[in-house]
Amino acid sequence: MHPLQCVLRVQRSLRWEPLASVSWLLLRTCRACSSFPSTSCPGPERQQSGVPKDFSSRLATGPTFQHFLRSASAPQEKVSSPEEEDPPPYLTVDELRGRQRKVYLETYGCQMNVNDTEIAWSILQKSGYLRTSNLQEADVILLVTCSIREKAEQTIWNRLHQLKVLKTKRLRSRVPLRIGILGCMAERLKEEILNREKVVDLLAGPDAYRDLPRLLAVAESGQQAANVLLSLDETYADVMPVQTSPSTTSAFVSIMRGCDNMCTYCIVPFTRGRERSRPVASILEEVRKLSEQGLKEVTLLGQNVNSFRDNSEVQFNSAVATNLSRGFTANYKTKRGGLRFAHLLDQVSRVDPEMRIRFTSPHPKDFPDEVLQLIHERDNICKQIHLPAQSGSSRVLEAMRRGYSREAYVELVHHIRESIPGVSLSSDFIAGFCGETEEDHLQTVSLLREVQYNIGFLFAYSMRQKTRAYHRLKDDVPEEVKLRRLEELITVFREEATKANETFVGCTQLVLVEGLSKRSATDLCGRNDGNLKVIFPDVEVEDVTNPGLKVRAQPGDYVLVKITSASSQTLKGHVLCRTTLKASSAHC
Numbered sequence: 239m240h241p242l243q244c245v246l247r248v249q250r251s252l253r254w255e256p257l258a259s260v261s262w263l264l265l266r267t268c269r270a271c272s273s274f275p276s277t278s279c280p281g282p283e284r285q286q287s288g289v290p291k292d293f294s295s296r297l298a299t300g301p302t303f304q305h306f307l308r309s310a311s312a313p314q315e316k317v318s319s320p321e322e323e324d325p326p327p328y329l330t331v332d333e334l335r336g337r338q339r340k341v342y343l344e345t346y347g348c349q350m351n352v353n354d355t356e357i358a359w360s361i362l363q364k365s366g367y368l369r370t371s372n373l374q375e376a377d378v379i380l381l382v383t384c385s386i387r388e389k390a391e392q393t394i395w396n397r398l399h400q401l402k403v404l405k406t407k408r409l410r411s412r413v414p415l416r417i418g419i420l421g422c423m424a425e426r427l428k429e430e431i432l433n434r435e436k437v438v439d440l441l442a443g444p445d446a447y448r449d450l451p452r453l454l455a456v457a458e459s460g461q462q463a464a465n466v467l468l469s470l471d472e473t474y475a476d477v478m479p480v481q482t483s484p485s486t487t488s489a490f491v492s493i494m495r496g497c498d499n500m501c502t503y504c505i506v507p508f509t510r511g512r513e514r515s516r517p518v519a520s521i522l523e524e525v526r527k528l529s530e531q532g533l534k535e536v537t538l539l540g541q542n543v544n545s546f547r548d549n550s551e552v553q554f555n556s557a558v559a560t561n562l563s564r565g566f567t568a569n570y571k572t573k574r575g576g577l578r579f580a581h582l583l584d585q586v587s588r589v590d591p592e593m594r595i596r597f598t599s600p601h602p603k604d605f606p607d608e609v610l611q612l613i614h615e616r617d618n619i620c621k622q623i624h625l626p627a628q629s630g631s632s633r634v635l636e637a638m639r640r641g642y643s644r645e646a647y648v649e650l651v652h653h654i655r656e657s658i659p660g661v662s663l664s665s666d667f668i669a670g671f672c673g674e675t676e677e678d679h680l681q682t683v684s685l686l687r688e689v690q691y692n693i694g695f696l697f698a699y700s701m702r703q704k705t706r707a708y709h710r711l712k713d714d715v716p717e718e719v720k721l722r723r724l725e726e727l728i729t730v731f732r733e734e735a736t737k738a739n740e741t742f743v744g745c746t747q748l749v750l751v752e753g754l755s756k757r758s759a760t761d762l763c764g765r766n767d768g769n770l771k772v773i774f775p776d777v778e779v780e781d782v783t784n785p786g787l788k789v790r791a792q793p794g795d796y797v798l799v800k801i802t803s804a805s806s807q808t809l810k811g812h813v814l815c816r817t818t819l820k821a822s823s824a825h826c
């Protein structure tokens with residue numbers, strides 16, 4: 239038996255895996271024979287790739303069980319660096335290095351993936367890779383993928399088709415092009431990706447980015463490499479993300495990963511694993527650095543951002559049960575102790591009073607009064623709450639296992655509006671979930687009318703394998719009905735959002751300037767506290783901190799804008815002055 243196969247079997251029987259669905263850490267197959275590599279299989283690309291011929295003999299000696307034990311318990315504080323790290327027995331330190339090879343990274347899906355791209359790049363940069371934004375000159379192409387709906391995955395399959403052509407046409411004089419799938423799709427489909435298009439060289443699940451240098455080194459030898467092991471504690475706390483799309487105004491800071499909610503429609507618990515939070519101290523350190531760089535807005539990120547719970551330190555309150563929103567339940571046993579979201583939000587907002595704080599994506603069950611109170615009191619915590627409802631029908635909400643009824647949700651909306659006057663609300667909705675009747679659909683329509691969200695994200699239900707809905711429920715709403723209901727929801731959402739946004743007309747809003755408007759070179763674009771886009775002419779204005787001084791607003795400046803018109807997505811107005819967050823608050 240090959241030593242790697244041996245390790246895999248031992249791992250299975252020891253049940254290290256955080257989720258039963260994940261059964262392997264590493265799979266390497268040989269293109270020549272589509273099997274695990276053995277010393278008798280030369281592998282056709284090995285000669286081409288310039289990797290030393292003794293690779294297969296080193297592979298035969300393979301890693302020991304101790305090696306995997308060591309890597310499984312690697313402390314979080316350490317960023318893997320080939321120089322410092324003990325290389326696996328089948329690779330040399332030199333093979334682990336990027337050796338100036340150029341990486342092209344492409345991101346799909348949610349904001350978490352944008353942040354993960356920055357983490358992956360930070361790890362590869364440390365390992366000696368270079369970054370390129372030119373696909374043609376790339377030696378390695380990595381796609382950071384999404385699995386949330388079928389369409390998201392189809393986009394990646396189409397992209398792989400195009401990349402296959404690029405790979406085949408690659409000149410023999412150049413090093414072979416390597417293609418990797420990172421993130422949720424790697425986690426969900428595993429070897430199906432390696433086998434289907436025969437174009438992918440490596441897979442790395444969302445918790446395996448530290449392993450990228452090793453996976454790439456294996457791929458470089460012509461072998462396929464994969465690590466889709468989910469972790470109970472990986473938060474990349476020590477990896478300072480390198481901003482891939484540098485913005486002078488805002489940044490995202492990942493504070494937790496994974497999801498324990500198990501809503502019946504959702505693939506995320508299977509692709510992203512169990513909930514775990516990053517230690518408060520490391521989050522504060524990152525926010526401080528961003529503030530020193532002059533950034534003016536930080537969005538705290540997590541799949542269930544307000545379920546944050548830092549258990550990394552011994553605490554005196556370890557027996558205290560978690561407060562949930564009134565009328566809401568969790569699908570899991572009550573969690574106790576730890577530093578909670580209100581504590582983190584309080585600390586983060588104290589770092590820099592000129593820095594706006596947002597967070598996404600929360601779950602409605604985790605809005606205890608202390609969080610709402612803090613949002614109300616603190617000037618730099620934006621008065622904007624994403625409150626994903628998913629449906630307006632209690633029957634459908636139960637089938638989705640959301641842990642609340644329509645009535646409890648509406649009560650929470652009222653409570654939030656009382657606690658945070660002027661709060662802006664957004665939501666997610668799914669049209670055509672299993673068993674959704676016309677009556678259920680109309681209840682969603684009526685919820686949209688009742689709440690009048692400012693921002694909305696609406697989707698047609700897409701059945702995902704592995705989920706509870708896939709196993710227990712019937713995807714029985716015909717596609718055309720789903721799409722028709724989705725259209726109706728979009729129309730109603732727009733009508734109501736227009737009405738909600740029109741209430742800003744005549745008000746003065748504090749806007750953080752992002753840059754020129756995409757539609758007009760004479761207009762600037764920014765966002766108000768509620769995260770709505772605000773467009774206004776780029777003219778000279780007075781600076782309130784330097785009376786008499788006339789300035790043109792720059793990205794990262796706060797300005798006061800008098801709103802003159804509104805649509806379902808945008809506000810328009812004229813700029814009054816440049817100001818600071820402290821010196822002003824939105825007036826109506």
Ligand code: 5AD
Pocket residue numbers: 386387503504505626628666667668697698699700701702
């Ligand atoms: N089909 C359609 N939409 C989904 N979402 C999550 N899973 C599915 C699915 N299977 C939506 C939910 C969630 C948002 C991120 O994506 O509305 O809040």
Ligand code: SF4
Pocket residue numbers: 346347348349350351383384385386421422505506509510541
């Ligand atoms: Fe897509 Fe969800 Fe994965 Fe984000 S976490 S990439 S939305 S499947």
